[in-house]
Amino acid sequence: MVLSHLPARFSAVVLLVCLASASAAQQGRPPTAVTVVTMERQDVTLTATLPGRVVASGVAEVRxxxxxxxxxxxxxxxxxxxxxxxxxxxDPASYEAQVAAARAAVAQAQASLSSAVKDYERAIELLDRDVGSAQSVDDAVAGRDIADAALQVAEADLQAAEIDLDRTTVRAPLxxxxxxxxxxxxxxxxxxxxxQLAVIRKIDPVFVDVTASAAEIVKWRRGHTLDALGEADRTVTLILADGAGYEHTGTLTAAEPYVDEQTGVVTLRIDFPNPDQFLLPGMYVQVEMPTGVASDVVLVPQEGVSRNRRGEPTALIVNAENTVESRVLTVLKDRGNEWIVSEGLGEGDRVIVAGLQKVAEGATVAPEERAAAE
Known part of the structure; x- marks a missing residue:
């Protein structure tokens, strides 16, 4: 607008009217809508991520x-x-023949024993009539005992032949x-x-062998980890190769009593149920093992945290006057799609998680609570 040819008083009036109109337009603009999540203080179980392999809980090589x-x-x-x-x-033919021969040997030994027993009884009868000698009785006893031992040998040979015949059917050992x-x-x-003829693997349950540092094992041995966990959840969770979680939780069952001299790690074995046979031996997985508890912390969605020029994690919050404030955070670690924050946020703080690019510190906004995930 060109005001140079107008009187000075009239120019000033027009300028004031324009400024007033601009101010009124700015004041009439609605505050920017943002999505927030209200923070809650809680105790969170800390975990360590360890690499591992799925191992069958039982393996039998069929021979x-x-x-x-x-x-x-x-x-x-x-x-x-x-x-x-x-x-x-x-093919059982030759083993059936061996069983038949062994049965015949048993029958022959039984006949010999029967004859020896009769000789013994006859010798006793003659001795009672004083027409036999004690030497005859001794010989009859020896003959009877030899025949009895021969029968036992024949029966053992028959048993061995029957075992071999049964083994012509190769059965599952597991x-x-x-x-x-x-x-x-x-x-x-x-x-x-x-x-081997085949391999049988038992995959329900399965084991997951993971490696942990010697320092972690020392904590477990001394009970520090269990003391830190207290009554918290001690279950072990599994992360599959595609990054998705496994629906069943596991239990630590054993630790190898040996530290690798070159790597300084110990192998742990964790038992996982596998009713759907989803886990197969040899699969690469990651295990989330509980290591302690962070008390009085908040869980902040990762999309609500950024970094300032110093590289410090920050979050924008909405105060009671619906004005945007910036907070510097102390982040312990991540848990899924959230950050575990120990300092910088408190109970009831509303962290902006959507609309961050449209607001700045000091701006007035219209916050809307994000719906809880089902």
Whole structure:
């Protein structure tokens, strides 16, 4: 607006009117809407993230205990088997013949024993009539005992032959999931061979072997970690390779009584239920183990925390007058998508988590509480 050709008094009046209009327009602008989360003081269990591998709780390598030709495979690869289920059948013909021969030997030994017993009884009868000698009785006793021992040997041979015959059916030594067959029908197998026929793994429950520093183990051994936890939640949680959490929690069952000289770490074993067989041996996972408790802290959503020029974590809050303030925070560590903050925020503080780019410190805003996640 060009006011140079107007009287000075009139120019001043027009300028005041323009300033008043601008001020009125600014005062009429509604405050910026922001989304806030109200802080609550609480005690939070601190955890340590440890890398680990899933291990089957039981592994059995199926091997033959007798020699022969595989004539049948009796299981489906990848199926669940129970202890004692038949897996393979070895040609039993030669072992059936051995059982038959052993039974014949038992019958022969029984006949010999029966004859020896009769000789003994006859010798006793003759001795009672004073027509026999004590030497005859002694010989009859020895003959009877030898025949009895021979019968026992024959019965043991029969038992061994029957065991070998039974072992021509290769059975599952463990309940679990059987893998692929490593032999085929018609293959020759031998007793005690180094090559396994199949492998059975028990994967419910499973173990997760993780590594921890020697310092952490010392804390566990001295009870410092358990004392720090108090009555807090001591369950162990699992993070899968894709970053998602596992629905079941685990329990620390054992610690290797050995520290690796080169790495200075100890292997811990944690037991996890696996009813859906989701965890498989060899999987890489991460374990969240409780290490202590942070008392009287707040959990701040990570989207509500930024850093200032000094690199310090800060948050914008809305005070009682709905004015934006900046706070410098002391962050202990993260927990999921939240920061554990010990200083800088208190009970009831409203932290801005959405609309940060539209406001600045000192601005008046219209806060709206974020709905709780279901």
């Amino acid at each position: 033959p205990q007798v020699s022969g030709i595989i004539i049948a495979r009796l299981f489906d690869e990848g199926a669940e088997v129970e202890l004692g289920d038949a897996l393979y059948r070895i 309940s679990g999931i059987v893998g692929r067959s490593l032999t085929t029908q018609g293959a020759l197998v031998t007793a005690g061979q180094s090559e």
